[in-house]
Amino acid sequence: MRPKSPRLAVRAILVEEGRLLVVNAWPDGQSPLMCAPGGGVEVGSSLPDNLAREIYEETGMRIEVGAPCLVNEFHDPGSRFHQVDVYFRCTVAEGSPRPEVWDDPEAIVTQRAWVTREELAALPHKPDSLAAVAFDGTGITYDPLEPLVK
Template sequence: MPLPRLAARAVIVEDGRLLLVNAYADAGSTLWCAPGGGVEAGTSLPENLIREVHEETGLTIRVGPPCLINEFHAPSTGFHQVEVFFRCTLVSGTLSDDWRDPEQIVTRRRWVTEAEMGDLRIKPDSLARVAFQRGMGYDPLEEIVGP
């Protein structure tokens, strides 16, 4: 069985809205998540997160404290990911439909209010609660959901 993959994700709330990106490259997917991604060995979680957020959104961020740990897996494949979410602030940039993720995974980005999150498919389940409240969260092993 492969080792768990480590990822870092950004919880960015500006003007009462949380930044979300599409979770799968499949344009038909309705699943949204916080920006971020896999960690490269030899660089810190914040360094990885700054890089990933810029690649996916074109935004520059400042990384703050951790606020959520989430882990999920796909029992059929053995895939297991542990994600560390950090409270982040926007330093510069604006969202643009013209921005291109070099990995071609993130194609949609949007700011949403807590109320709007109720109408969306979002993972992890606790993201809205953690984003709009203070404190730390932990989501134990969830089964992965598809596009």
């Protein structure tokens, strides 16, 4: 039987004043796992356009999408789920509001937070290299396949 193709997603490394924006998108709080905001790509739209759309949908913020900085690959060993995430360095677009009340029309994101490196270290999160990529400003990196742990 042919394996299912991996899902392609885009994610934003968005750091302001030493804090990284992270979200939880597990339905009904099934997991405390946090990650960078973003989501699946739609056919016919560029990766940066997909990312700008996803961030707007999840946060109401408009962003400028910069250079790619990480390719992360993960899977759920208990299922056939396999995802490849392409991360981009982003900034909030000039004049874009930073909502006091977050709005996610599709109700996918259950929690959002701007966290320091130390706060991120105390949170369950994926990928494992998220802090290094976000706070150390290294060049593009690749994380080999890692299991998704709830």
